[in-house]
Amino acid sequence: MGKCYLAWAKDPEIRQKGGSGGFVTATLLAALKEGLVERVLIVRRIDEFEGVPLLTDDPEEVKSCSSAHLAAPLNLSSYIPPGERVAVTVKPCDARAIIERSKRRQIDLEDIYMVGLNCGGTFMPVRTMEAVSDLFGLDPGDVLGFEVSKGKFLVEARSGTYTLPMVELERMGYGRRDPCRYCNINIPVMADLACGDAGVPPGMRATFVEILTDKGDELFEAGIKTSMIEFEEAGEEEIETRVRTDRRMSEDADMWWDELSSMIDEVDHLSYYINELGRCIHCGSCKIVCPVCACKDDAKCLDMGREGYRISLYNLIRLFHLMDSCIGCGQCEDVCPADIPLTMIHQRFERRMEKELGYRPGFEMSKPPLQEPEPGGKV
Amino acid sequence: MAIERWEPKILAFCCNWCSYAGADVAGVERRQMPPSFRIIRVMCSGSVDPCWVLEAFLEGADGVLITGCHPGECHYLNTNYHTARRYRLLRIFIEELGLEPDRLRLEWISATEGIKFAEVIRDMTEKIRALGPSRLGPER
Ligand code: SF4
Ligand code: SF4
Numbered sequence: 001m002g003k004c005y006l007a008w009a010k011d012p013e014i015r016q017k018g019g020s021g022g023f024v025t026a027t028l029l030a031a032l033k034e035g036l037v038e039r040v041l042i043v044r045r046i047d048e049f050e051g052v053p054l055l056t057d058d059p060e061e062v063k064s065c066s067s068a069h070l071a072a073p074l075n076l077s078s079y080i081p082p083g084e085r086v087a088v089t090v091k092p093c094d095a096r097a098i099i100e101r102s103k104r105r106q107i108d109l110e111d112i113y114m115v116g117l118n119c120g121g122t123f124m125p126v127r128t129m130e131a132v133s134d135l136f137g138l139d140p141g142d143v144l145g146f147e148v149s150k151g152k153f154l155v156e157a158r159s160g161t162y163t164l165p166m167v168e169l170e171r172m173g174y175g176r177r178d179p180c181r182y183c184n185i186n187i188p189v190m191a192d193l194a195c196g197d198a199g200v201p202p203g204m205r206a207t208f209v210e211i212l213t214d215k216g217d218e219l220f221e222a223g224i225k226t227s228m229i230e231f232e233e234a235g236e237e238e239i240e241t242r243v244r245t246d247r248r249m250s251e252d253a254d255m256w257w258d259e260l261s262s263m264i265d266e267v268d269h270l271s272y273y274i275n276e277l278g279r280c281i282h283c284g285s286c287k288i289v290c291p292v293c294a295c296k297d298d299a300k301c302l303d304m305g306r307e308g309y310r311i312s313l314y315n316l317i318r319l320f321h322l323m324d325s326c327i328g329c330g331q332c333e334d335v336c337p338a339d340i341p342l343t344m345i346h347q348r349f350e351r352r353m354e355k356e357l358g359y360r361p362g363f364e365m366s367k368p369p370l371q372e373p374e375p376g377g378k379v
Numbered sequence: 380m381a382i383e384r385w386e387p388k389i390l391a392f393c394c395n396w397c398s399y400a401g402a403d404v405a406g407v408e409r410r411q412m413p414p415s416f417r418i419i420r421v422m423c424s425g426s427v428d429p430c431w432v433l434e435a436f437l438e439g440a441d442g443v444l445i446t447g448c449h450p451g452e453c454h455y456l457n458t459n460y461h462t463a464r465r466y467r468l469l470r471i472f473i474e475e476l477g478l479e480p481d482r483l484r485l486e487w488i489s490a491t492e493g494i495k496f497a498e499v500i501r502d503m504t505e506k507i508r509a510l511g512p513s514r515l516g517p518e519r
Contacts, residue, residue: 270477270514304430308517309437316433320472352471373460374467377450379485 001210004199004239007223007231008206014063015205020197023207024089024115026228027193027219028062031087034222037113041079041088043072048143050125053079055086070147073122073177075291075329080107087113087219091122092188093329096362097291099190100325103368104294113215116188118196120148120249121180124334131174136162179330179343182257184250190363192216199234199242208234208242260344276345277315279338282306286332286342287318292325292361319349324368325361326350387507389416389500390435391444392427396454397489398446404493405500412497415504416444423447424485425458429465429472432483436473439516442482442507444499449487459487479510 008021014029015022028040044054044065051072054065069091076088077097090098095114102109129140132155144156153169155162169175187194192215199208209231211217223229264272284302287293295301301321306312326346333343354360357369366372393399399420405412421427424447435443445462453459466485474480486499512519 268477269475273476305434305437310515310517311437313430313434313437316437316476317430320429320433320469323468323472349472349475352475353468356467356471369464370468372464373457374463375460377457377460377463377487379463379466379487 001239002194002212002216003210004234004242005209005211005220005231006200006204006206006234006238007209007220007229010227010230017063020195020200020207021205023209023223023229024117024195025063025065027115027223028087028089029059030222030226030228031113031219032057032059032062033226033228036218036222037085037087039081039084039086041076041086043069043074043076043089045071047125048145049123049128049140055079055081069117069119069122071123071125071128073124073180073330073334075289075331077101077107077291078289080112083108083111085111085113087115090114090116090188090191091119092116092185092190093119093183093327093362095188095191096185096327097329099362099365100292100327100368101294103365104292106294113219114188114191114193115219116191116194116212118187118194118198118246119180120186121176121183123175124177127174127177131169132157132162135164135169135172135174138162177330177334178260178341179328179333179347182253182260182344182347183328184253184257186246186249193219196242198245199238201238208238257347261348264348273345274310276340277311279340280312280315281338282312282314283337285335285337289331289335290322291329291331292322292327293318319346321370322346323349323353324357324359324370327362385512386413387415387441387504387512388439389442389444389503389507390440391416391418391446391500392421392424392431393418394424394447394454394459395420395422397448397452398424398486398492398496400490401446401488401492401496404491405496406493408493410493410497412500413504415507416500423453423455423458424462425453425455427462427465429469432469436478436482436513436515437517439513441510441513441516442484442503444503445483445485446488446496446499447485449489452489476515478513478515481506482510482513 007023009015009026018025031037039057041055042065043051045051075097076094101107132138138157142158146155151166153164192213194210195207200206301314301317304313328347330343359369432443447459470480488495
């Protein structure tokens with residue numbers, strides 16, 4: 001484990017406004033000021049339910065963007081400008097996508113500072129709007145914000161505060177995106193810094209920060225040098241709390257995965273896949289949004305055979321190619337017009353690869369297994 | 380009228396430098412082999428794109444055999460080790476998809492091993508006959 005701190009923005013305004021004491025905002029500002037990076041890539045809310053990517057070097061804009069990633073089911077790795085030094089706020093899936101893309105020479109990792117955000121899951125904007133109107137009878141226009149805190153879904157509206165336990169919300173089919181529910185990685189250990197709530201003593205406006213790399217050190221140092229941040233070392237108890245929270249969240253995710261997955265294991269696999277993938281209309285959206293697909297517009301897979309096949313070659317090729325690199329980000333499932341549970345299907349294959357080879361995409365810099373020879377040529 | 384007996388169809392990818400010649404030797408030596416297989420000659424087992432294997436199944440192959448040079452004997456350095464890696468993942472892949480993994484087989488067969496080639500074909504044909512037709516082929 002890296003060095004752990006409780007840190008916050010020195011500027012009282014940023015500390016008050018930012019989620020968890022504004023540490024991330026302050027660090028981004030410091031990185032810009034110190035010239036570590038030319039611009040920062042962050043998420044800006046366009047309304048209470050939805051966030052969009054923003055690439056900027058304007059400190060005022062950075063200040064206005066705090067705590068939006070809950071409402072942004074996007075993958076920031078796709079918005080990194082080539083040949084520029086940037087700091088980017090990353091959820092674990094953003095970080096993993098950045099690492100996988102760097103292996104495919106689409107991103108130069110040297111240029112990137114990854115400010116990791118612990119992530120318990122993101123929400124589809126439309127689904128959240130439906131939730132507030134179906135469950136609380138609210139007009140989405142009257143909502144001032146929503147958040148998840150201590151296992152509760154909290155909605156701030158003009159008419160008051162509304163709350164529901166997450167478990168209940170999700171039992172009714174609302175809540176986080178499915179891929180987030182079974183994603184068991186909450187702390188972006190592959191980023192340069194990992195920032196989050198877990199481990200922060202109640203009532204304290206601060207972020208629990210773990211420094212994971214030399215670049216993480218540079219970022220933290222920049223905050224100190226510019227007097228943008230203040231901090232204290234995290235104590236045993238706080239570190240322990242964070243570990244416990246992380247473990248509990250991972251276990252919950254695994255339970256949901258097992259539940260979803262058992263639905264496939266109970267039926268005949270081939271019929272299941274033929275049935276689900278048979279709905280594909282070959283629009284190609286899933287490959288366009290997939291952060292780890294390297295071919296994009298040059299891809300030939302979409303033109304491969306499909307007439308008379310039980311499953312189109314397009315679907316099979318994508319499944320096989322992503323077997324060693326799907327990071328479960330959920331982008332494909334989000335955009336599929338045929339509502340195919342694509343991420344779950346990709347993850348079924350990817351997780352079998354993980355079990356066989358012990359390789360996890362987006363964690364280490366080692367080459368994807370499909371690009372490596374089998375040692376000794378054993379079969 | 381006799382009911383036509385189903386015979387397995389096996390697609391065999393054979394490397395130009397070893398097993399393709401091995402298959403030839405098997406023929407010259409008049410080894411007994413069922414007529415269940417069709418050979419595609421490739422320059423190296425490592426040039427067999429996994430997509431071809433999947434396409435073969437979609438086109439109606441009941442089994443796919445990939446044959447290459449023994450480890451350490453590849454004509455192109457170590458490309459057969461790449462074949463081995465892809466094969467390992469392809470087997471898990473088709474198993475998850477719902478096909479029996481034994482429908483896919485990888486064998487190292489040298490240019491002189493006509494006898495091994497014939498044995499592999501006989502054995503694989505028997506195994507696939509026992510499995511029955513593949514369910515990924517076109518509807519009959
Ligand atoms: S296949 Fe889907 S879930 Fe996997 S990395 Fe690509 S977009 Fe993300
Ligand atoms: S997004 Fe869905 S419908 Fe479109 S190509 Fe992908 S699987 Fe098919």
